[in-house]
Amino acid sequence: MISAREDEWANWMRASLAGDGAAYRVLLEAMSPILRAIARNGFARAGVSVAEADDVLQETLLAIHLKRHTWQQDQPLGPWVAAIARYKLIDHLRRRGRRLEVPIEPLIEILAQAPPEETISDEEVRRLAEALQGRQGEVVRAVAISRRSIGEAAAGLRMSEGAVRVALHRGLKQLATLYRLENA
Template sequence: MSVDEESECEVPAQGDLWRDWMKAANRGDETAYRRLLSALAPVIRAMVRRTQGGMSAGAADVEDVVQECLLAIHLKRQTWDEALPLLPWVAAIARNKTIDNLRRRGRRLELPIDGLEEILPAAEAEESLSAPEIDRALAELSKTQREVVRAVSVDGASIRETGSRLSMTEGAVRVALHRGLTALAAKMRELKP
């Protein structure tokens, strides 16, 4: 049985004890609080590994999320309702911190590529648009979409930088970028035979 499986098997039996420790911790018992955090760390680690398992998360990513969870528990422990079980509250924190971590990492996969050059086909040069073609395509967009797409996709600015430069929120920049790129893709499909 792995450490993760052992931790998961102990969860139901330990739930009441952990709840008692959390209640005591909220009343100032530091020993109970240290015991609680020490007991929860491997359980949180197992939750994070299970959630990030298919996302090529390294051990460092998992430990980062575990530490973020423990910090969130510390900062928000007074918000836990003592009438409710502790573990679902902890699991919600772990899920949210895992999602935050995945969002920060983006959708990149980290795979070793050493030795693959012999088996991968040679990359063919992609067709790229010339500067005048890019300008013509961008001219089809609204002014805001054009500025956002140019800043992010052509100039390589970040969402935050673009929002700051154009006096827009990051959410508005993302919406304008998505709509602009969608319109450009539709236009390119029309032009291709």
């Protein structure tokens, strides 16, 4: 059952790497509750309030996105995702002066748990998105917060689709950097 789910994820990821945005969205939505559970478990164990665990979730989603080329398509997806989640969790706690000594549970055990619900206390994240400068910031906010497609954002901002694509990608990279510098 669980390994069937991991196989399904791997198929979605392969489709995503081939450029299928719909499969990618389904995959990221399916992974989010589990990544949130990993972050909350880690926060709880490190003795930090779980209210901000969604910061780590978003950081992890960004890292999965920006580093997806490091997944080998003939390998299982689970350990790769778990390694990124673990790295981002430990890195985040380290920046806050906390250490996580206990190893996080294998993904497979977390998959078996009931997924927690999302908390919507994203002031910090919103602030980081606001902090993105210039065109990159405009494009990220237009696409993310206004939920536009590349084409719609291009029309709205009077830019070419190619320029929007480049600005979006650079903006997301910049967002990941801002996260890392936060509390650094």
